[in-house]
Amino acid sequence: MQGEGPSLGRRAGFVRLGGCNLHCTWCDTPYTWNAARHNLRAELTRTAVAEIVPRVLRGNPELVVITGGEPLLHQRQPGWTSLLSALTAAGVEVEVETNGTLAPTSGTTAAVTRFNVSPKLAHAGDPEAARIRPAALQSLLSTGKAGFKFVCATADDVAEVSRIAGRLGIPPTAVWVMPEGTTAGRVTARLPVLAEAAIAAGFNLTTRLHVHVWGDERAR
Numbered sequence: 772m773q774g775e776g777p778s779l780g781r782r783a784g785f786v787r788l789g790g791c792n793l794h795c796t797w798c799d800t801p802y803t804w805n806a807a808r809h810n811l812r813a814e815l816t817r818t819a820v821a822e823i824v825p826r827v828l829r830g831n832p833e834l835v836v837i838t839g840g841e842p843l844l845h846q847r848q849p850g851w852t853s854l855l856s857a858l859t860a861a862g863v864e865v866e867v868e869t870n871g872t873l874a875p876t877s878g879t880t881a882a883v884t885r886f887n888v889s890p891k892l893a894h895a896g897d898p899e900a901a902r903i904r905p906a907a908l909q910s911l912l913s914t915g916k917a918g919f920k921f922v923c924a925t926a927d928d929v930a931e932v933s934r935i936a937g938r939l940g941i942p943p944t945a946v947w948v949m950p951e952g953t954t955a956g957r958v959t960a961r962l963p964v965l966a967e968a969a970i971a972a973g974f975n976l977t978t979r980l981h982v983h984v985w986g987d988e989r990a991r
């Protein structure tokens with residue numbers, strides 16, 4: 772189930788790719804990139820597209836989400852093109868989740884139904900020059916396929932979102948505010964404050980539905 776953003780609640784298959792070009796302090800998938808905390812040789816396995824596709828389509832989802840890590844790091848690999856082609860041929864919608872630091876290629880843009888772009892705020896701990904890449908964000912915005920999902924903890928974070936969106940010309944209707952947290956209690960506790968701030972700013976609000984249902988369980 773897609774637990775976040777514009778497709779919240781929809782049945783979905785997920786493909787999680789390894790590697791990331793950011794190092795967010797609160798990252799909920801450090802096993803995709805953090806070699807200091809995880810054995811990446813065990814976590815990251817090379818898997819043939821021909822094996823991935825039937826697995827991800829098991830259960831007949833109408834939506835497949837490609838996530839990470841940062842999946843657009845792989846978009847110039849032959850396997851990326853093969854994967855997108857196979858999913859397109861299967862007739863499913865494809866969402867790519869990205870941190871917004873890399874511009875999509877024309878091939879990626881053509882094959883993808885939606886980009887769920889999640890630029891990182893200051894509290895993520897990455898340097899601003901690394902986490903906010905205006906050219907990449909403008910490129911994603913110009914596809915007409917992007918929703919911008921910001922992980923927030925406080926009303927001040929929502930104000931930071933307003934400044935970033937205003938500077939880059941991202942319309943408020945294309946912004947989703949989402950609570951940071953990997954437990955249902957933490958996500959729930961943050962929603963009231965974020966809801967008020969999001970409504971006042973003209974943004975959309977999303978919870979993390981999978982966290983409410985399954986907590987921090989992997990492969991959910």
Ligand code: SF4
Nearest residue numbers: 791793795798840870
């Ligand atoms: S961009 Fe996403 S995957 Fe990468 S470190 Fe940040 S939260 Fe984790």
